[in-house]
Amino acid sequence: MKRILSITIAALVMVSCGSGTSKKQTATETKSADVTEVLYFHGKKRCITCNAIEKLTKEVVDSLSNDKIVMKVIDITQDEATADKYEITWSSLILDRGGKVENLTEMGFGYAKNQPALFKAKLTEALIKIAE
Numbered sequence: 001m002k003r004i005l006s007i008t009i010a011a012l013v014m015v016s017c018g019s020g021t022s023k024k025q026t027a028t029e030t031k032s033a034d035v036t037e038v039l040y041f042h043g044k045k046r047c048i049t050c051n052a053i054e055k056l057t058k059e060v061v062d063s064l065s066n067d068k069i070v071m072k073v074i075d076i077t078q079d080e081a082t083a084d085k086y087e088i089t090w091s092s093l094i095l096d097r098g099g100k101v102e103n104l105t106e107m108g109f110g111y112a113k114n115q116p117a118l119f120k121a122k123l124t125e126a127l128i129k130i131a132e
Contacts (some may be wrong), residue, residue: 033098034097035068036131038071039094040074041093043075046091048113056112058071095130104122
């Protein structure tokens with residue numbers, strides 16, 4: 001029961017962080033297979049958890065001091081092409097290494113606000129795993 005309630009709350013938070021769409025599109029970049037892109041997508045309206053995900057993700061990426069990891073913060077309304085590529089409709093956290101994609105959105109919304117240390121540990125673990 002507690003798990004169902006947690007999942008329901010996480011789903012509601014994700015929906016509340018959604019945004020409208022825009023006709024403006026930008027070209028996506030060709031990426032190298034040896035670089036991991038950490039993509040944080042957000043809309044115009046952002047909740048506390050959305051802001052926590054961005055802040056903690058930046059901290060993890062900065063702490064790794066690795067030129068093989070690049071973080072991009074993407075406003076969905078400003079870069080619709082990239083959002084469409086990853087099928088993003090609301091705030092999301094995606095890892096992409098040469099087409100190998102991992103969606104960490106659920107983990108982000110589950111831990112960023114109330115368990116930041118666990119969020120950082122899981123993100124670091126995912127970055128190491130995707131680089132293998």
